Amino acid sequence: MLLINxxxxxxxxxxxxxxxxxxxxxxxxxxMSLTDDEWAAYLYMRDNTKGLHHERWRHANGCGRxxxxxxxxxxxVIKRTYRMGERPEAEHQGAKP
Amino acid sequence: xxxFSALSLLRAGLTGHAGWQRQxxxxxxxxxxxxxxxxxxxxxxxxxxxxxxxxxxxxxxxxEKGWIGGGNTGRNxxxxxxxxxxxxxxxIYEHALKLWEGLSQELNYNVMYSPRGVLMxxxxxxxxxxxxxxxxxxxxxxxxxxxxxxxECKEFCPPLNVGGSMRYPILGGALQRRGGTARHDAVAWGxxxxxxxxxxxxxxxxxxTGIRRAPTGEVVGVxxxxxxxxxxxxxxxxxxxxSTVMNMAGVRLPLESFPLQALVSEPVKPIFPxxxxxxxxxxxxxxxxxxxxxxxxxxxxxxxxTQRGGLHIVNHTLDAICxxxxxxRRLRMLRNWGGIVDVTPDRSPIVAKTPxxxxxxxxxxxxxxFKATPGSxxxxxxTIAKDEPNKINAPFTIxxxxxxxxxxxxxxxxxxx
Numbered sequence: 001m002l003l004i005n006x007x008x009x010x011x012x013x014x015x016x017x018x019x020x021x022x023x024x025x026x027x028x029x030x031x032m033s034l035t036d037d038e039w040a041a042y043l044y045m046r047d048n049t050k051g052l053h054h055e056r057w058r059h060a061n062g063c064g065r066x067x068x069x070x071x072x073x074x075x076x077v078i079k080r081t082y083r084m085g086e087r088p089e090a091e092h093q094g095a096k097p
Numbered sequence: 098x099x100x101f102s103a104l105s106l107l108r109a110g111l112t113g114h115a116g117w118q119r120q121x122x123x124x125x126x127x128x129x130x131x132x133x134x135x136x137x138x139x140x141x142x143x144x145x146x147x148x149x150x151x152x153x154x155x156x157x158x159x160x161e162k163g164w165i166g167g168g169n170t171g172r173n174x175x176x177x178x179x180x181x182x183x184x185x186x187x188x189i190y191e192h193a194l195k196l197w198e199g200l201s202q203e204l205n206y207n208v209m210y211s212p213r214g215v216l217m218x219x220x221x222x223x224x225x226x227x228x229x230x231x232x233x234x235x236x237x238x239x240x241x242x243x244x245x246x247x248x249e250c251k252e253f254c255p256p257l258n259v260g261g262s263m264r265y266p267i268l269g270g271a272l273q274r275r276g277g278t279a280r281h282d283a284v285a286w287g288x289x290x291x292x293x294x295x296x297x298x299x300x301x302x303x304x305x306t307g308i309r310r311a312p313t314g315e316v317v318g319v320x321x322x323x324x325x326x327x328x329x330x331x332x333x334x335x336x337x338x339x340s341t342v343m344n345m346a347g348v349r350l351p352l353e354s355f356p357l358q359a360l361v362s363e364p365v366k367p368i369f370p371x372x373x374x375x376x377x378x379x380x381x382x383x384x385x386x387x388x389x390x391x392x393x394x395x396x397x398x399x400x401x402x403t404q405r406g407g408l409h410i411v412n413h414t415l416d417a418i419c420x421x422x423x424x425x426r427r428l429r430m431l432r433n434w435g436g437i438v439d440v441t442p443d444r445s446p447i448v449a450k451t452p453x454x455x456x457x458x459x460x461x462x463x464x465x466x467f468k469a470t471p472g473s474x475x476x477x478x479x480t481i482a483k484d485e486p487n488k489i490n491a492p493f494t495i496x497x498x499x500x501x502x503x504x505x506x507x508x509x510x511x512x513x514x
Binding site for chain 2: 001002014015018019021036037039040041043044045046047048049050053055071073074075076
């Protein structure tokens, strides 16, 4: 079980959290202008990163708030958690899918 | 290939079992092949075998980064069934089940296919309705599946607790009698041996690090930890690592990789005569021929490549099993492990051509790929050999997510995934 550092509540066991999948996927501003391929990519295509991966979590059985975590999927070590609206740190942005 | 038979066993027995040959060669990679299969699990080895045996393509290499069958093929709970809801799924899983029935004879290798019956338990009204719908849909597709009352479930599998004390009582079950188990290692070894005998090179400890393409776009080979190898066609069958390999060719797929765990108990005398599955309370259990109870747990909620998962996932499954089979409360668990499964949004596989010419992909089998091994390999071999999908795997494209033609077995399973 992971120990996850909620940016609002501090470290709590994984059982208190719900995973929200890959982070930083913005809903297209004008969905009607998208091609079918672009819409499918938004809905279904994921990086599935092997390495540093940015993902959403929700402290479902705690404060209830969403936040992001940067986790290495080869070790499951969470390098950092950060609030919604923040970007991953520059050193982390280097990680490609 | 040294053929196995009662006579060869007797002869070897009289000479101290000293005369057995290696079951497959350990060749150096050739400069090039007609087809390279990336991934030496059951599906990849089966693909190579059927390419050589049915489709006349013998200049084939299987590249495996570790050892064959060391990934999910050797980590699953060996359940075989074909009672899926939708016609497309019924087609591909039943194709596999028919091949399982003759597989030991075809490969001259005992894969220990044991049609002991797969009993899927219903615990609420919704389950009952959903499973009865499955029974009817399966019968329309010519697949055996029947509804059992709680008493009939108890008769078929005596250790089950059908009393009224359970939080989720057993309200009945759907039984596929032709379902069962097979020995997973033997499946990998049997296919490897048979493919090798037809000239397929099985190259272990050979990780693909790049996919090379011509300026015109089509694939021309792979870079590996054992050097570059040319290939006219490449089939990627890399389970949890498929996204990583396909990224080398710039192809994005609707896949996420999750750890899925399994565990076995200490061995006990025969007590559990069939496979029991409960999607609702997440319990999957059968008894191996060694006597261990083989138990499947769920996936973790986060993507990972670690081949291990959280203990609370395993505990959750054991809670359910202790309710279902009270006699198992005193069993000790011996070992647990994880494998990385690649999951699609609709929980159906992708067995298809890709936007890159000469590159094919067989992935997305998620938490239930073992059962499909022979069928998956056979249709993938056909797709690679003919450069067009077989009618059985034609619906399992990447484009179905764009076109809305999903095969939603996730919804059909009627449980929270």
